[in-house]
Amino acid sequence: MADLDPEEFRRLGRQVVDWIADYRAGLGERPVRPAVEPGSVRAELDKPLPELPGELSGLLAELDRVVVPASTHWQHPRFFGFFPANASLHSLLGDMLSGGLGAQGMLWSTSPAATEVEQALLDALADELGLDPAFTFAGGGGGVIQDSASSAALVALLAALHRARPDWRERGVDGRERVYVTAETHSSLAKAVRVAGLGERALRVVDTDPTTLAMDPGALAADLAADVAAGLVPVLVCATVGTTGTGAVDPVRAVAAAVATTAPTAWLHVDAAWAGVAGLCPEHRHLLDGVELADSFCTDAHKWLLTAFDASLLWVREAHALPAALSITPEYLRDAASESARVVDYRDWQVPLGRRFRALKLWTVLHGMGLSGVREHLRGHVALAGELAGWVRDDPGFELAAEPSLALVCLRVATDRGPDADDAATRSVLERVNATGRALVTHTTVRGRYVLRVAIGSVGTRDGDVAELWELLRAEAGAVRG
Amino acid sequence: MADLDPEEFRRLGRQVVDWIADYRAGLGERPVRPAVEPGSVRAELDKPLPELPGELSGLLAELDRVVVPASTHWQHPRFFGFFPANASLHSLLGDMLSGGLGAQGMLWSTSPAATEVEQALLDALADELGLDPAFTFAGGGGGVIQDSASSAALVALLAALHRARPDWRERGVDGRERVYVTAETHSSLAKAVRVAGLGERALRVVDTDPTTLAMDPGALAADLAADVAAGLVPVLVCATVGTTGTGAVDPVRAVAAAVATTAPTAWLHVDAAWAGVAGLCPEHRHLLDGVELADSFCTDAHKWLLTAFDASLLWVREAHALPAALSITPEYLRDAASESARVVDYRDWQVPLGRRFRALKLWTVLHGMGLSGVREHLRGHVALAGELAGWVRDDPGFELAAEPSLALVCLRVATDRGPDADDAATRSVLERVNATGRALVTHTTVRGRYVLRVAIGSVGTRDGDVAELWELLRAEAGAVRG
Numbered sequence: 001m002a003d004l005d006p007e008e009f010r011r012l013g014r015q016v017v018d019w020i021a022d023y024r025a026g027l028g029e030r031p032v033r034p035a036v037e038p039g040s041v042r043a044e045l046d047k048p049l050p051e052l053p054g055e056l057s058g059l060l061a062e063l064d065r066v067v068v069p070a071s072t073h074w075q076h077p078r079f080f081g082f083f084p085a086n087a088s089l090h091s092l093l094g095d096m097l098s099g100g101l102g103a104q105g106m107l108w109s110t111s112p113a114a115t116e117v118e119q120a121l122l123d124a125l126a127d128e129l130g131l132d133p134a135f136t137f138a139g140g141g142g143g144v145i146q147d148s149a150s151s152a153a154l155v156a157l158l159a160a161l162h163r164a165r166p167d168w169r170e171r172g173v174d175g176r177e178r179v180y181v182t183a184e185t186h187s188s189l190a191k192a193v194r195v196a197g198l199g200e201r202a203l204r205v206v207d208t209d210p211t212t213l214a215m216d217p218g219a220l221a222a223d224l225a226a227d228v229a230a231g232l233v234p235v236l237v238c239a240t241v242g243t244t245g246t247g248a249v250d251p252v253r254a255v256a257a258a259v260a261t262t263a264p265t266a267w268l269h270v271d272a273a274w275a276g277v278a279g280l281c282p283e284h285r286h287l288l289d290g291v292e293l294a295d296s297f298c299t300d301a302h303k304w305l306l307t308a309f310d311a312s313l314l315w316v317r318e319a320h321a322l323p324a325a326l327s328i329t330p331e332y333l334r335d336a337a338s339e340s341a342r343v344v345d346y347r348d349w350q351v352p353l354g355r356r357f358r359a360l361k362l363w364t365v366l367h368g369m370g371l372s373g374v375r376e377h378l379r380g381h382v383a384l385a386g387e388l389a390g391w392v393r394d395d396p397g398f399e400l401a402a403e404p405s406l407a408l409v410c411l412r413v414a415t416d417r418g419p420d421a422d423d424a425a426t427r428s429v430l431e432r433v434n435a436t437g438r439a440l441v442t443h444t445t446v447r448g449r450y451v452l453r454v455a456i457g458s459v460g461t462r463d464g465d466v467a468e469l470w471e472l473l474r475a476e477a478g479a480v481r482g
Numbered sequence: 483m484a485d486l487d488p489e490e491f492r493r494l495g496r497q498v499v500d501w502i503a504d505y506r507a508g509l510g511e512r513p514v515r516p517a518v519e520p521g522s523v524r525a526e527l528d529k530p531l532p533e534l535p536g537e538l539s540g541l542l543a544e545l546d547r548v549v550v551p552a553s554t555h556w557q558h559p560r561f562f563g564f565f566p567a568n569a570s571l572h573s574l575l576g577d578m579l580s581g582g583l584g585a586q587g588m589l590w591s592t593s594p595a596a597t598e599v600e601q602a603l604l605d606a607l608a609d610e611l612g613l614d615p616a617f618t619f620a621g622g623g624g625g626v627i628q629d630s631a632s633s634a635a636l637v638a639l640l641a642a643l644h645r646a647r648p649d650w651r652e653r654g655v656d657g658r659e660r661v662y663v664t665a666e667t668h669s670s671l672a673k674a675v676r677v678a679g680l681g682e683r684a685l686r687v688v689d690t691d692p693t694t695l696a697m698d699p700g701a702l703a704a705d706l707a708a709d710v711a712a713g714l715v716p717v718l719v720c721a722t723v724g725t726t727g728t729g730a731v732d733p734v735r736a737v738a739a740a741v742a743t744t745a746p747t748a749w750l751h752v753d754a755a756w757a758g759v760a761g762l763c764p765e766h767r768h769l770l771d772g773v774e775l776a777d778s779f780c781t782d783a784h785k786w787l788l789t790a791f792d793a794s795l796l797w798v799r800e801a802h803a804l805p806a807a808l809s810i811t812p813e814y815l816r817d818a819a820s821e822s823a824r825v826v827d828y829r830d831w832q833v834p835l836g837r838r839f840r841a842l843k844l845w846t847v848l849h850g851m852g853l854s855g856v857r858e859h860l861r862g863h864v865a866l867a868g869e870l871a872g873w874v875r876d877d878p879g880f881e882l883a884a885e886p887s888l889a890l891v892c893l894r895v896a897t898d899r900g901p902d903a904d905d906a907a908t909r910s911v912l913e914r915v916n917a918t919g920r921a922l923v924t925h926t927t928v929r930g931r932y933v934l935r936v937a938i939g940s941v942g943t944r945d946g947d948v949a950e951l952w953e954l955l956r957a958e959a960g961a962v963r964g
Binding site for chain 1: 484485486487488489490491492494495496498499500501502503504505506507516518520521522523524527528529530531532533534535536538540541545548550553554555556557563564567568569570571572573574577578579581582583584585586590591592594595598599601602603605606607609610619629630631632633636640643649650652653654655657668669670672673676678679681682683684726727784790791792808811814815816819822824825833834835836837838845846848850851852853854855924925926927935941942
């Protein structure tokens with residue numbers, strides 16, 4: 001029993017392509033989130049693995065019967081939860097090609113093209129984002145595709161630890177290291193701090209501006225100075241462009257100045273996981289002001305840049321920084337090309353050893369849509385968010401919980417019965433909207449208050465979808481008010 | 483400019499399927515590894531990103547012109563390097579479906595089916611591998627798909643740190659933690675130790691048996707006892723089933739006994755990244771003897787189980803161990819299902835937050851080939867390795883550098899001019915074989931001596947391919963001898 005032969009794959013591959021096309025075409029008719037009991041899918045599949053080969057059609061039937069009805073449909077046009085996880089059909093073409101090639105790009109020599117296409121694409125994309133040339137390979141830095149912004153933050157922290165403490169690789173951390181975030185910073189930074197062995201005590205939560213929720217650079221400078229005076233070692237400062245809660249934007253330039261003045265050896269990481277790709281539009285490029293002063297910058301192609309998970313783009317301004325922190329070379333990975341120092345071995349830019357040829361799915365997006373198409377996609381969602389924010393402003397039954405940020409709108413139900421009642425009503429409206437299956441929204445808290453987030457950005461979202469959500473919100477708010 | 487509509491995807495998806503089928507069908511005719519200069523692919527692609535959308539056919543032409551000729555072909559029938567990174571066409575079907583669904587399985591509620599299919603498949607596969615029922619969800623443990631065995635080792639270490647030190651999440655590591663490996667253990671363990679902030683000093687390299695290169699459990703017990711006596715904290719012991727160098731198998735049962743006697747709170751991780759899947763064949767299940775005493779067990783579906791990278795399977799015997807170490811819950815990830823404690827949120831079993839629906843590609847392999855087909859695949863490669871080892875034994879110009887292990891054969895050229903000359907000849911033969919492009923082999927060192935590794939396991943490898951390699955080896959060895 002060998003693998004499929006290529007002719008069988010041609011036949012079955014078409015069945016799968018058709019299945020995907022049908023699934024995507026019918027998405028708008030499905031409930032965004034299923035009503036499913038924990039354990040029900042497992043119960044359906046609780047049987048021994050098959051001894052004999054089965055037909056693909058049987059498995060596709062199982063998908064239709066068991067999997068699809070128990071799936072939350074992230075590509076649904078009315079998926080407004082979390083942040084979008086765009087898996088555009090353009091990107092699937094590249095992902096398929098990546099699987100077809102089946103390359104393992106851990107070393108340059110284990111697939112030169114996989115490495116160099118990634119280098120070339122990330123250099124070109126850095127230019128289009130307006131990043132400083134120092135972040136390109138041509139300029140002495142370079143980009144790498146990580147699986148997620150969480151992993152990007154972790155490797156940035158490891159590079160920072162190595163820079164702060166030349167004996168870190170030998171002796172590990174010593175308990176004096178400190179990392180600076182705000183209460184709005186993504187939890188992946190706290191996770192990176194934990195993974196790196198620093199413990200929660202290493203996390204300094206810097207104050208934010210009470211209105212914008214952006215990091216207060218004066219508070220940062222004070223925290224850094226106090227820690228330095230206490231003999232602690234500021235290792236990394238994370239500035240966020242587009243926080244998960246409300247899309248707040250830390251003032252990167254002022255943050256960088258505070259670092260440069262107070263703790264110049266600390267590493268400045270900019271987490272722009274969701275919002276960074278907006279830099280492709282000149283009118284939003286101001287969001288990246290000051291990033292040229294950072295040590296690393298991350299934005300996710302798999303959030304708003306239409307590329308199927310996983311594809312988090314990380315640029316560093318010193319190409320040697322990650323390998324210096326991460327490289328370990330046993331004999332079986334020794335390689336003449338690596339030793340020539342003329343190539344990049346991406347295994348040394350990440351925690352895992354192996355890696356897929358992920359650049360292909362980004363390439364099919366950029367090639368298939370062109371920059372003009374990508375900008376239109378981003379601008380369309382920003383415009384829809386503006387429209388929704390306008391409706392919220394004009395309706396006394398709702399209020400904006402924060403100024404809209406790009407395509408993220410945070411709102412609350414206004415009851416006239418005080419903030420606790422507003423909290424309860426907002427939560428109730430969210431639950432009722434989601435229960436309809438016609439849209440999915442998620443929540444956060446802002447200044448301790450319950451907030452409904454509308455993150456616009458699914459590949460299929462159109463004008464009518466946001467209007468439908470607004471109708472739902474109004475109807476459910478009306479029902480809650482009674 | 484929106485995404486492709488489903489009808490366009492149907493058309494372009496077929497073009498991609500055809501491209502993949504043609505590529506795979508023609509693989510045997512290509513040189514396994516390209517002759518390519520560093521920078522040449524980047525130079526070809528050094529141009530601004532396109533402003534306007536392009537036709538897929540143009541990108542496929544670029545693949546044919548630039549990418550394929552600069553690729554190392556891991557799916558080539560005569561790829562014998564490293565370990566196989568099987569991307570079977572069966573698995574590609576599932577990977578495509580995963581992209582089509584575009585689900586983000588970070589929480590149970592963000593895609594119940596993605597989580598529960600993974601749980602069900604890993605429970606069923608644990609049964610077929612003969613793992614102790616304690617490693618299944620049904621038995622209180624559970625399995626998870628990581629991207630790589632490196633990441634599996636890292637999260638195992640983090641769980642071990644949490645178990646060893648209840649204040650690790652708050653205070654981090656303290657410099658007393660120790661981790662036990664051998665010189666044959668994969669470098670990912672050293673990398674995990676570094677990432678976790680322990681530093682290289684935390685790594686204890688336990689002696690191996692000079693013949694088998696397997697961990698010496700007596701030496702382990704002595705090292706553990708000495709460290710405990712010195713006030714150090716044994717945190718994790720890694721036993722390997724099938725080392726990267728020679729496929730050596732640490733005696734897991736005896737290792738577990740040494741741990742239980744000397745440092746009972748230490749975590750026992752079994753890294754069977756390559757060899758573990760052989761447990762699907764009853765005649766090889768003895769390799770997993772003693773695994774029932776371990777805390778965690780890892781084997782890669784993306785090495786020898788035909789599943790496209792990434793799919794490393796990790797089982798733990800305490801389902802709460804990874805979440806206890808890794809969970810951090812900001813408000814925007816709070817969720818009613820999570821709080822019910824009736825579901826698994828896989829984000830807490832890994833470092834990244836987001837995750838693909840990777841179980842689908844494993845499912846299409848197991849469904850499409852059946853267990854009988856998988857076993858035939860494994861057995862076929864083991865038989866080919868036995869045949870090659872026999873030829874090596876019978877040829878005075880070669881010697882086995884270690885007993886063959888499953889489908890891995892390690893050999894050296896024998897020159898009759900002493901071991902240094904054998905080293906040089908072996909290296910030269912490897913380089914000459916690889917330069918032909920007709921096969922790819924890689925190397926390691928065994929007891930300080932240069933060794934050529936033949937790792938059989940590519941999805942397309944047949945009898946004739948190993949025979950062709952043997953002819954190449956003999957011819958090049960003859961040329962080297964002069």
